Amino acid sequence: MATQYAISGTTAKGIAASVEQGVADGVLGPGFTLPPVRRLADDLGVSPGTVATAYKELRRRGIVVTRGRAGTVVAARPAVASRRPPKVPAGLRDLAGGHPAPELLPHLVPPTRLSPGARSHRSTPRVAHLEEAVRDWLAPDGVPTGHVTFAHGALDLIGRLLSVELRPGDAVAMEDPGYHHVLDLVTALGLRTVPVAVDDAGLRPDALRVALRAGVRAVVCSPRAQNPYGGFFTAERRDALVEVLREAPEVLVVENDHASAVAGVPLHTLTSGGPARWVHVRTVSKFLGTDLRWAAAACDGTTLARHDGRLLLTSGWVSHLLQETVYALLADGSTRALTTRARDVYALRRTALMNELSARGIEARGVSGMNLWVPVRDESAVVNGLRTHGWWVAAGARFRIASTPGVRISVADLEPADAARLASDFAAVLGEAEATYGG
CATH class of the missing domain: 1.10.10.10 (Winged helix-like DNA-binding domain superfamily/Winged helix DNA-binding domain)
Known part of the structure; x- marks a missing residue:
């Protein structure tokens, strides 16, 4: 006690x-x-x-x-204490983890040509052909590619940048609801979170303007497959957000395109609007494999220097073995075809569950990515109720700052044939909650 x-x-x-x-x-x-x-x-x-x-x-x-x-x-999210998700009880279907479907990931084969001997890669931290491949990957989406760097995943890059750019007590504008690991990371760095409401088109411009006027030093956002709400920037929303950001040119804009190739929607990036301080980061864990802790980032020159300067003093570089593995997969035609298939399958599964929930009068959000956000009155009642039906979903409290309750359902591994059963069980659980709590 x-x-x-x-x-x-x-x-x-x-x-x-x-x-x-x-x-x-x-x-x-x-x-x-x-x-x-x-x-x-x-x-x-x-x-x-x-x-x-x-x-x-x-x-x-x-x-x-x-x-x-x-x-x-x-604190609600203390900077110590474990924030690992609850262990999935035996016998339940896990729809809480947010992981890609295993059958839609390529086989990971290490490169046949290994790094020779013990030597430092600090002088050439990035494999040149992977760097060019990254530029070819980002440029068609309108991301400026004059400065490119690598990191050990998106959280690694975001944490490094925020620790270099900001000081404890500084404020960061965060999506609400938003990705719980980023929320925890910001708190662990001693920074303050300022919630910015989201909708189907991502960050709301009015809420972002309020955050900027409150003095935030950085904005962290997802341009598509927003986790957990599923929104994505339309061209109109991107333009509106760029206009708001022009009011605070000194603010660092961190754009986390974590799902990229399997988001199921086009990218409308804030970086094409000309912010002075910005970084666009992409990872491959959602479509190449969760064990590939690698991220590519394009950014302005100042951000590049600050990030790489700190990287040089810590791990020094991202493993060239890892870089060669990523390059081989990105260049492989069969892997690209599998990624396209994964994108289409996730869209089908997401849409199937949304339609089944809608048919039962249940509102759900999720126009891109692998997750659905379902607003509910009592998160615990819904999570525990679905557990009795054999489903395990994520309570929304881990993702929220000031927004209203909800649950997140990961659909990556949910076949359309199972969507109707889950929706029916969800409706039954909501009916039980209404009977208990009076509507």
Whole structure:
């Protein structure tokens, strides 16, 4: 029980470490109220200033938040504590993970020509032919390709850029609902999230304008297959967002095109509108394999220098073995054909479930990508109700900042033949909830 955890320490550093340990162990859960400064100071025999300094450090690192008279509480997404998804119970159909269908992924074959010996790749971190292949991949979609770099996945790149560009306490505009790992990453870096509402066309311009006027230093968004809502930028929405962004040219725009080849819709990129500071990042895990932790990014010159400068000081480069593997797959005709098939299959499965839900009067959002977002009144009731029918879906709380409740259903592995059964079970669960809660 959280109330039985005794915070210890005689210095600000020790007190902060004690609270952090309690959060990491799960003993002090999200929303737990820490003791008032003076009470904890009396209990530990230290000055109130020592406790206040400890709480300030915990706030800076995103572990706790202060809510005025409600006191200091453990953050909803603390920067320590595991945020791994719940383990799928035995016997349930997993529609929560968001992973691609295994049969629609190519076989991974390591390159036959391996890197010779022990040597540094810092002088030439990117394989030249893969760099050119990336330019050929991005340019037709209107992404400027004058500066290109690689990273160990989108989260790796986003985390590196935000840590270089921003300082703890700075604000970042985030999609709401949005990708939970990015939300957690921003919190872990000690940054503040400012929610920006989304719809079927992605970020809403009015909400983005409010965030910019609140002083955000960066905007993180998805141009298509927005996770979990499924929206994508239309040409009109892209143009409207570019106009809003012109009001804050110093803001870094991070565009995460995570589904790219299998999103099922064209790309209308913000980067073609001429923002001063920008990066467009693409990964291949959704259509080449989840174990390929590689990302390509195009960006402005300043962003390139800052990203690569920090990369040089850490891992140095992305494995050339990994780069050669990605290149071989991107250049393979049969793999490209499989990717096209995957794109079409995901669109079919997404549309099939949307139609079945709609036929039963259930609203669902998801015009691109692999997920559907279904607004509900009580997330727990729906998740637990569907569990009794053999389905496992994701509660929306992991994806939300200030938006209303919902659940995310991953359709990548859901055959159209199963969509009708899931929709019927969903309707039954909603009917049970209405009977319980009075509508």
